[in-house]
Amino acid sequence: MRILEIVGICVVALLALLFAIFFRRRLLMLGGGTIRLQVHINTIVPGRGWSPGLGQFVGDELRFHRMFSLAIRPKRVLDRRFLTVEERRLPAGPERLAMPGHWVVLRCRTADSEIEIAMADTTVTGFLSWLEAGPPRDPGSLRGRPVFGPRPIEG
Structure with a gap:
């Protein structure tokens, strides 16, 4: 017993x-304003180390919360004033197994680091719109924000 x-x-x-x-x-x-995304947390093994989660848009921030966590605070916070998208690509190699086929990987640069995030192709359009809708910057403070819209992906 x-x-x-x-x-x-x-x-x-x-x-x-x-x-x-x-x-x-x-x-x-x-509260709304949430998207499914994955963030490349660990880069020790190429193509691995993706963490699934939810992205929550709050003002000028994209807050990343891990999917399988009890933490209330976000794991990462990306401020759109310092965020630039440098590359857009399809998942390659082992990444194709970690995420759905219609997802896109964005290589972004923040004020102090580089980060890769992945999201559905349809979500990328909304993400880029949110990024472009930020307040204008002081022209002399930071380099320009190269944000590009949807384009055909070579693959």
């Missing part, structure tokens, strides 16, 4: 954990 109690407690704990993860996801999506 003792083994059944332990198994029952483990099952209830697992169900509670799954409920908490999905409840957190629903809370993040409540």
Whole structure:
């Protein structure tokens, strides 16, 4: 009888954990302005290290929350005032297994680092519109923001 109690407690704990993860996801999506995306977190092995999550647009920030996490705070915050898109490409090699086929990888540069994000091709249009809709910059403060619209992808 003792083994059944332990198994029952483990099952209830697992169900509670799954409920908490999905409840957190629903809370993040409540306010609107959320997209599914993946961020290249780990670059040790080429083509691997993608982390799925939700992107939440809040003012001038894109906040990345990991999909399978209980954290309330975002894992990464991208400020559109310092964000530029440098390259757009299709997933290659092992990346094709980590994300759906209609997704696009964007190589972006922030004020202090470089980051790769992946999202659905249809979401890229909205993301680029949000990026372009930012307030104008002081012409002498930073280099220009090369944001490009949808274009055919060579592959």
